[in-house]
Amino acid sequence: MTDQREPWAERTVEMPPEGQNPFRSGRAQVGPARRAEPTGPHIPTGTGWPGETGSIPRPVFSEELRLFRRGARLMLTGALFAFVCWGLWAISDGGNLGTPFALFVLTGLVALGLYALARVVGRVVWEKQLGRVRRSARGAHLVTAVFLAGVGIAYLRQIDWVVSAWSWFAGLF
Template sequence: MTDQRDPWAERTVEMPPGEQNPFRRGRAQVGPARPADPAQPHIPTGTGWPGDTTSIPRPVFAEELRLFRRGAGVMLIGALFSFVCWGLWAISDGGNLGTPVALFVLTALVALGLYALARVVGRVVLEKQLGRVRRSARGAHLVTAVFLAGVGIAYLRQIDWVVDAWSWFARMF
């Protein structure tokens, strides 16, 4: 009996005694190799010629969506920080909220445009120029998160009590 701790033992089936072994020892019969016909054209398989880096197969939509989600948490944190800072600025400003809401919607649209631009640049540079496969959207998410964090800091710099608190804290050190 074989020791079950061997890695191949779990894939090996012991034959019960008295049964005829359906397997034969020997070599598999392989037909002669067919010569390549130079008259037949290359049949494209979607991956291009060997060594060709210009045609990288695109992933299916589900895979694209999974790749999109990698790094989305960083952008979500940046968007949340920007939203909280915008809310503090809108409340401390007082008055009508129409202009601040329109300004935040415009900021969100610029952030989406920046994300799309970062994805396009990543596709052109990484996939087309360098021939690499992108495995996530982390770079585009990070660029957008840095932009949104900068927008949030810009909102905070427009609030008087935050600027006063920062000045007081800076004078202490």
């Protein structure tokens, strides 16, 4: 080995004279593959390759209820906004409240159907196609809240004094 005080270029390995190649072509020698010995009994987790019999385990009902509650405030906020707008519309109409109440109940049923549809689509796309685990119902709650907010705005657009106030406000700018 050369002296460590020499510059780097001078400390490189000497190559043999031309014509003698120190390298050999061919395949590298690889030893047999070693398998780790199992440390205990096999515990199936239900996950695996796509198409196997195992699938993502479904949570128990209490866990499903806890997942349902995540994001429920979004839907409740949309429902409250729709209810207030419906109330303003029903009162400003000045007639019988039977028909507006039936319309609001029908709107609520459509919102519940939309929520259920969003949950089914989430299950099919997120869990089945992508193989992911859903940790909340926020997406379905958000879709339903946007629908309910749109319904509330539609109620407000039917009130004369709200439309005239909006037109006046928009005319300022």
